[in-house]
Amino acid sequence: MTAEVRTDRPAHGGLRAWLLAETVTSPAQARAQKLYLGWRRFASNPLALIGLGIVVTLILLAIFAPLVATHDPFAQSLDRRLLPPSGAHWLGTDELGRDIWSRIAYGARITLMIVLLVALIAAPLGLLIGTVAGYLGGWVDVALMRLVDVFLSFPGLILALAFVAALGSGLENAIIAIALTAWPPIARLARAETLTVRRADYIAAVRLAGASDLRIIVRHIMPICIPSVIIRITLNMAGIILTAAGLGFLGLGAQPPSPEWGAMLSTGRAYMLGSWWLAAMPGIAILVVSLGFNLLGDALRDVLDPRAS
Amino acid sequence: MSAPVISVRDLRVSFGRGASLIHAVDGVSFEVAEGEVFGLVGESGCGKSTILRAISGLNTEWTGSATIAGRPVAHRRDPAMARIVQMVFQDPYGSLHPKHTVETALMEPIRIHGLDNGARRIDRVLTEVGLSPAFRYRYPHQLSGGQRQRVAIARALILEPRVLLLDEPTSALDVSVQAEILNLLSDIKRMENLTYVLVSHDFGVIAHMCDRVAVMNHGVMLEELTIEDLMRGRMRHDYTRELYEASAGYSRRLETRADEADAAA
Amino acid sequence: MSEPILTVDGLSVSFRSPQGVVQAVRGISFTVGREKVGIVGESGSGKSMTGRAILKLTPPSAEVSARVLRFRDIDLAAADERAMRGIRGDRIGMILQDPKFALNPVQTVGRQIAEAFRIHRSASSAEAKERTLAMLEAVKIRNPRRVFDLYPHEVSGGMGQRIMIAMMLIPEPDLLIADEPTSALDVTVRLSVLRILDELVSDRGLGLIFISHDLNLVATFCDRVLIMYAGRIVESLPAVELHRAQHPYTRGLLDSLPRINERRERLPVLTRDPAWLTA
Numbered sequence: 001m002t003a004e005v006r007t008d009r010p011a012h013g014g015l016r017a018w019l020l021a022e023t024v025t026s027p028a029q030a031r032a033q034k035l036y037l038g039w040r041r042f043a044s045n046p047l048a049l050i051g052l053g054i055v056v057t058l059i060l061l062a063i064f065a066p067l068v069a070t071h072d073p074f075a076q077s078l079d080r081r082l083l084p085p086s087g088a089h090w091l092g093t094d095e096l097g098r099d100i101w102s103r104i105a106y107g108a109r110i111t112l113m114i115v116l117l118v119a120l121i122a123a124p125l126g127l128l129i130g131t132v133a134g135y136l137g138g139w140v141d142v143a144l145m146r147l148v149d150v151f152l153s154f155p156g157l158i159l160a161l162a163f164v165a166a167l168g169s170g171l172e173n174a175i176i177a178i179a180l181t182a183w184p185p186i187a188r189l190a191r192a193e194t195l196t197v198r199r200a201d202y203i204a205a206v207r208l209a210g211a212s213d214l215r216i217i218v219r220h221i222m223p224i225c226i227p228s229v230i231i232r233i234t235l236n237m238a239g240i241i242l243t244a245a246g247l248g249f250l251g252l253g254a255q256p257p258s259p260e261w262g263a264m265l266s267t268g269r270a271y272m273l274g275s276w277w278l279a280a281m282p283g284i285a286i287l288v289v290s291l292g293f294n295l296l297g298d299a300l301r302d303v304l305d306p307r308a309s
Numbered sequence: 310m311s312a313p314v315i316s317v318r319d320l321r322v323s324f325g326r327g328a329s330l331i332h333a334v335d336g337v338s339f340e341v342a343e344g345e346v347f348g349l350v351g352e353s354g355c356g357k358s359t360i361l362r363a364i365s366g367l368n369t370e371w372t373g374s375a376t377i378a379g380r381p382v383a384h385r386r387d388p389a390m391a392r393i394v395q396m397v398f399q400d401p402y403g404s405l406h407p408k409h410t411v412e413t414a415l416m417e418p419i420r421i422h423g424l425d426n427g428a429r430r431i432d433r434v435l436t437e438v439g440l441s442p443a444f445r446y447r448y449p450h451q452l453s454g455g456q457r458q459r460v461a462i463a464r465a466l467i468l469e470p471r472v473l474l475l476d477e478p479t480s481a482l483d484v485s486v487q488a489e490i491l492n493l494l495s496d497i498k499r500m501e502n503l504t505y506v507l508v509s510h511d512f513g514v515i516a517h518m519c520d521r522v523a524v525m526n527h528g529v530m531l532e533e534l535t536i537e538d539l540m541r542g543r544m545r546h547d548y549t550r551e552l553y554e555a556s557a558g559y560s561r562r563l564e565t566r567a568d569e570a571d572a573a574a
Numbered sequence: 575m576s577e578p579i580l581t582v583d584g585l586s587v588s589f590r591s592p593q594g595v596v597q598a599v600r601g602i603s604f605t606v607g608r609e610k611v612g613i614v615g616e617s618g619s620g621k622s623m624t625g626r627a628i629l630k631l632t633p634p635s636a637e638v639s640a641r642v643l644r645f646r647d648i649d650l651a652a653a654d655e656r657a658m659r660g661i662r663g664d665r666i667g668m669i670l671q672d673p674k675f676a677l678n679p680v681q682t683v684g685r686q687i688a689e690a691f692r693i694h695r696s697a698s699s700a701e702a703k704e705r706t707l708a709m710l711e712a713v714k715i716r717n718p719r720r721v722f723d724l725y726p727h728e729v730s731g732g733m734g735q736r737i738m739i740a741m742m743l744i745p746e747p748d749l750l751i752a753d754e755p756t757s758a759l760d761v762t763v764r765l766s767v768l769r770i771l772d773e774l775v776s777d778r779g780l781g782l783i784f785i786s787h788d789l790n791l792v793a794t795f796c797d798r799v800l801i802m803y804a805g806r807i808v809e810s811l812p813a814v815e816l817h818r819a820q821h822p823y824t825r826g827l828l829d830s831l832p833r834i835n836e837r838r839e840r841l842p843v844l845t846r847d848p849a850w851l852t853a
Binding site for chain 3: 352353454483484485486487488489491492495510511512513514516517518536539540551552553555556557558559560
């Protein structure tokens, strides 16, 4: 049920007016308007802003690690080992006398790299496999989805462990292993989404225009699936960070002396009773960043998911 | 009369298999002359939309033969057919891609067929369907139902086809908007010398638009009538008469066989 | 006419949205007696919202106000949610466009109708079943015992709508609100459903509010017609006189309908007069 909308808003000049103009004069303006309205909806949710703030902080921390770090993250100083948080060492020092704050700041780079690389590998792979399976159907669908089932039937960490065991330990291999465990849920989601739109009239219309299957999948089906894939991968980020930390904790991910948060937590565990900050500081960092991605994912769902509105 | 633009012989479409096999279209033949408006009328599930999906090439699982503008309709995807026959769908809310602007939707067929002068073509069809160029960059959710249907018609026209298949093009619209769209379809047909196949359940729309109409029931064509015959109530089949009388509205006296059919379920 | 069943005076429904206040219904007044009152209008005219507002089934974001909203001796405007739960389904029934959404998919239709009866009347399950079977017969279902045990997905659209009618009429309400009850049905089935509705409404002396976009149908089915435009009732007249309507909007709607017995070169297109918004 729609009713006529009265808009008695006073006219504004400049950018705001351009973003809200009734008459759109360029594709760029159309896109900008859409983004602006989405942003207004996003910004009206305080939790969304907190999530976004955390993620932006992580990015800034990673970029400006050399500037915000107070010490060299690798410099050992055995006479300053296990110092509690203080003015000189904001978050204390570890068992080799390294400054924990500086290590966390540099560790943000590793975390961000894991997150980005996993997202860049898993999201397109899952999206492609899911949409192809959903749109083509038939034996292609059966084959691809059984492959997904196989991947999904192992817990993510176990599967990642298996991959790392096969590929050898190290950060790059850990990322590949995590990405290989992260795509199947994305594929399944994209397939489900594809199944709901493949019979839509607008897909029929573009088929009638003579479009190839590839064109339909890439230009018409994928744009429909992308919002939910972005939401899912953002929500999965927390899990990915935890898996990465878990691999680091088990000594299979980033290798010492690299300041990976999971590995820091792992070494800190041995000193937990006497020097709680060794384990607590990287632990809090993991917690906050996971929370940030979860909040962001929830908020994106509210903004991007058309069914919610 | 010149050679027919559309010629369909013994078209059969079935869905499912074994016990649940349904003959959605069960041996239908018809011809449509150049510039004619041919109506297909019937109740839901009678097979009228299924015929459109078969001859448009959307559904390739059918038997029989069909030619449009002298070209046999293939049983596989045939991109060249896109420039001969296009379709307008019933639901203006489901027939436009929600993430594409009007321009993107209209540009897509041009890109697929590698045509030149894309911007000019878009201007031309938008003017033709009565939308100002300001609509170019609108998204579907910014348009009313009638405006969306105009965009859908523009999209069908942009490849300059000879035949338009209209699948209940106004049944989701308010009557005042329906009048605008029907007028638009009449104007376009005259200007572009198009041939229409119009599927509808509304005898009023059929009588207003068509030259001839075929009445469908359970996948078969019961009879073909000229509009003259329809308007004067000269039909042979009781079922046609029943539909015809029902379309006039409610009447307490009218006793129909549909009561029986529905009650027997 | 005797005391009206429903009196509506100055009913307004508005929504707050980021774009400003949207007025869906703008202070409409009408009464319903033991008769069939049709409310016609295009989408967005406020006709459905009117039906919902009477039962207080508007979305939470809606603000409803009325000078008088009286059903029999009950002041609906003052009734709280608990009181409304007792009225809905018991004294005022509502039939929606698609029975598939109104029926519980995992319960047999018979149980649902019997349940509707037992919620409002204390009765044994045997008695409720008996009443249900009688009611199914009343809506012309040939084999009530078989239909009693069917699930909603096993019945056709027309049968589903009859089951809805049975379910709504079994507590013997005084007023029935039907919102596009036959729009999803094929024409021939539509007529048989309407016939049943017609019979039951006149036999039991109910009031019926029939909300529809279909002018022809309302003109032939109802006793009285209210024409709504942009949240207002622009015209109200006996159904048989609809073709003599005065208001340019009503006239425009009637003219724009394609006719089966007359071929016109072009259909007249409605030009909307801004004055209709304030009339």
